Amino acid sequence: MASSFDHRKIRAAERAPFVRQSLPPDRPGVVAIPPIQRLRSQNLKTAVDTIRKRGSIPDMLKSFAVLLLSASAVFAQTKPTAYDALRTVGNQVNRDFVNRVVSVTGVDGNPQPSTWRILIDDPNARGGIREVEVTDGRITSNRVSSRQVTGTPQGATVNPARLNLDSSGAYEVASRTADSSHVPFALVSYTLRTNERGDATWIVTLQNQNRRPVGTIHIGANKGTVTRTEGMFAGAPMDAVVEDRREGDVEDEEHSGDNPIMRSVRHTFYRAREQAQETFKRVRHNFADYIRGND
Numbered sequence: 001m002a003s004s005f006d007h008r009k010i011r012a013a014e015r016a017p018f019v020r021q022s023l024p025p026d027r028p029g030v031v032a033i034p035p036i037q038r039l040r041s042q043n044l045k046t047a048v049d050t051i052r053k054r055g056s057i058p059d060m061l062k063s064f065a066v067l068l069l070s071a072s073a074v075f076a077q078t079k080p081t082a083y084d085a086l087r088t089v090g091n092q093v094n095r096d097f098v099n100r101v102v103s104v105t106g107v108d109g110n111p112q113p114s115t116w117r118i119l120i121d122d123p124n125a126r127g128g129i130r131e132v133e134v135t136d137g138r139i140t141s142n143r144v145s146s147r148q149v150t151g152t153p154q155g156a157t158v159n160p161a162r163l164n165l166d167s168s169g170a171y172e173v174a175s176r177t178a179d180s181s182h183v184p185f186a187l188v189s190y191t192l193r194t195n196e197r198g199d200a201t202w203i204v205t206l207q208n209q210n211r212r213p214v215g216t217i218h219i220g221a222n223k224g225t226v227t228r229t230e231g232m233f234a235g236a237p238m239d240a241v242v243e244d245r246r247e248g249d250v251e252d253e254e255h256s257g258d259n260p261i262m263r264s265v266r267h268t269f270y271r272a273r274e275q276a277q278e279t280f281k282r283v284r285h286n287f288a289d290y291i292r293g294n295d
Helices: 002-022 035-077 082-092 095-099 167-181 260-283 287-292
Strands: 101-109 115-121 129-135 138-145 187-194 200-207 213-220 226-231 241-243
Touching (some): 082 095, 082 101, 082 138, 095 101, 101 167, 167 200, 167 213, 167 226, 167 260, 226 260, 241 260
Antiparallel strands (some): 101 115, 101 187, 129 138, 187 200, 213 226, 226 241
16 A cells, blocks of 8 residues: 555656646746756757857957967067167266267167167267167166277267158168068168268168078168168169169169169169158158157
């Protein structure tokens, strides 16, 4: 008797959940979902969500890669320029030094270098030259130097009032010239100094990934005129030099002794020079205004 009673209780308990779920809901118009159907629905939703998440992982990775590349590009562009380094020297060493700059040099820029080396005409230094290095906006070296700048007259300094091209602008002009010349490059080295006429000039050397020069461009820092190229043009060796110190709109100079390659190089030089002049108008930046905070 007890066994039969227990058996009926067990069967009643097994039927109870189904009966309860099959009863009409308390709220009219709402259909109660049986446990099995509800479970199937939940499993289907979970599967769909899983597929969506799996499908979104490649998109997330692509977005992350794009963000990383963008951040790298922004970081590269925000490295201190030559103007920034000169301002650091004026603020942290001697304000008058920005008026006594002999040369500014930076190597292996991408596009701007991490370190700028600045030679300063300092009457109080033995030998008359002080060398200051600025790395990532900080003075990392300040010492007396015996260096002399090749091509710069003794005692010549850059006139800040006639300095209208920062290293970032010099890069833009050089890059435009390289594009016109079909010359790919990876790194950039810079030197700002006066030429034999006393005019401030940027000498920008473009290098490949192995740091081998592929071309050098001389750019007037006052009016942004490309005055000289070495190599630079596709098919031209590094000793293929074209030079024209005239400023403004000038016609091509014909040289009777030019071979066909040099005639082509010379023609490309003047075309690239015109395009670089347009770039200069966009990136022109006066140093005196920059120092005074008027830009």
